[in-house]
Amino acid sequence: MRIGYHCRLSRTQTLMQLDRILHSQGFGTRKACRALVRHGRVSVNGAVCADPFAEFAPEGLAFAVDGEAWTYRERAYLMLHKPAGYECSRAPKHHPGIFELLPEPLLNRDVQTVGRLDEDTTGLLLLSDDGQFIHKLISPRHKTPKVYEVTAKHPVDDTQIAALTKGVQLHDEPAPLAAAACERVSERVLRLTLTEGKYHQVKRMVAAAGNRVEALKRIAVGGLALPEDLPEGEWRWLDAADLARLWTPA
Numbered sequence: 468m469r470i471g472y473h474c475r476l477s478r479t480q481t482l483m484q485l486d487r488i489l490h491s492q493g494f495g496t497r498k499a500c501r502a503l504v505r506h507g508r509v510s511v512n513g514a515v516c517a518d519p520f521a522e523f524a525p526e527g528l529a530f531a532v533d534g535e536a537w538t539y540r541e542r543a544y545l546m547l548h549k550p551a552g553y554e555c556s557r558a559p560k561h562h563p564g565i566f567e568l569l570p571e572p573l574l575n576r577d578v579q580t581v582g583r584l585d586e587d588t589t590g591l592l593l594l595s596d597d598g599q600f601i602h603k604l605i606s607p608r609h610k611t612p613k614v615y616e617v618t619a620k621h622p623v624d625d626t627q628i629a630a631l632t633k634g635v636q637l638h639d640e641p642a643p644l645a646a647a648a649c650e651r652v653s654e655r656v657l658r659l660t661l662t663e664g665k666y667h668q669v670k671r672m673v674a675a676a677g678n679r680v681e682a683l684k685r686i687a688v689g690g691l692a693l694p695e696d697l698p699e700g701e702w703r704w705l706d707a708a709d710l711a712r713l714w715t716p717a
Contacts, residue, residue, distance in 0.1 A: 482522035485509065488539060491525075493572030494532060508533050542597045543578050544705040548697045549592040555583035562586050568700055569594075581605060581688075582613075582664050590616075590685035591693040593705075604688070604713065610662040611713070612647055614687035615669050617657040620679040627676040631659065635675035640665070644672060658686075690715030 483491075489500035489509065501519035503509050509516055510531045511523060528539040549555075553565045566574055573594075581593035582605045595601055604611050628651060634643030648660040659669060670680045686693050690712040697703060 481524070483525045484519065485511070485516060485521045485523060486519040488523065488525050488528065488530070489532070491541075492537065492539060493575035495575070503532060537572075540704070542595065542600070543573060543576050544595050544597065544600065544710060545573070545578070545593070545702050546691075546693075546697070546705060546709070547592045547594060547702040548693060548699050549584050549589055550699040551587050551589050554586050555580045555592070565592065569702060584685060585667065585670075585683070588683045588685065589699065590683075591688055591691070592685070593688060594702075605664060607663055611689050612660050612662050612687075613664070613685060614692075615659045615661070616652070616684045616686050617659050617669060617673060617680055618682035619655045619657065619673060620681045622654045623651055623657055623678060627673075627678055628657075630676040631657075631672060635672050637665070637668075637671050637675055644668065646672070655681075689713040 485504055486497050486500040489495070489503060490497050494500050494503065504519040505517060507515050507517055511521075512529055525539045526541070530537055530539070547565060547568060549565055552562050553568070554560070554562050556564050557566055558564070565580070569578070576596045578594045578596045579601060581595060581601050584590065584592055593604065603609055628649050631646045631649045634645035636643045644663065644665065646659050647662050648658075650658040652658050657673075659672075661668060665671075669683055673680050691705075691709055692712075694703075
């Protein structure tokens, strides 16, 4: 244990070498992380640390690389306010990919999208490197509600709302699909809640009900709403309260 780089710990806490911490957080290979430290580019708790083998308790550790602040997180959970014109793919075909909006350490951690949003759909997109977390949110068995703000081409009437809540038949689907909730916000705007994730489901359901989607924005997953202060194209970490809201009905 190297004096000056660690604090007093309980017996249950585990120390990690700084190069291992940086590697786990996506800052490159162990060799590259050692070089970062030795060149004075890494600070821990506000002080430059030049020893890559210095040991720290990683949980919640505050560090900075080239002046950019980070906090150690065993798993990455984040939200992105997806803009239009981006594909949810690491190998986009026709438009930029949403991963271009994330910093390199998150890409190195291999974060994946929790489901997908169409290229022209905006709003709340979750990402993580936790496979179990992703599976639970997208599994039809768990029926996690996703709430969309739908702008229709034509005024929405009561017949269309009734069709969406009762169920509409889509091509190639064995049974009608129904929205968990459907509320008219204004003449052409609906708030639609789904618990499934079929291909182009919102657009196809609205079309089957006799209208057309002009704009689509996901505004909530579970009880977690897209923050009003998160600009399009920006991302932030999910905190403990955010994660708890995911499993609370909207």
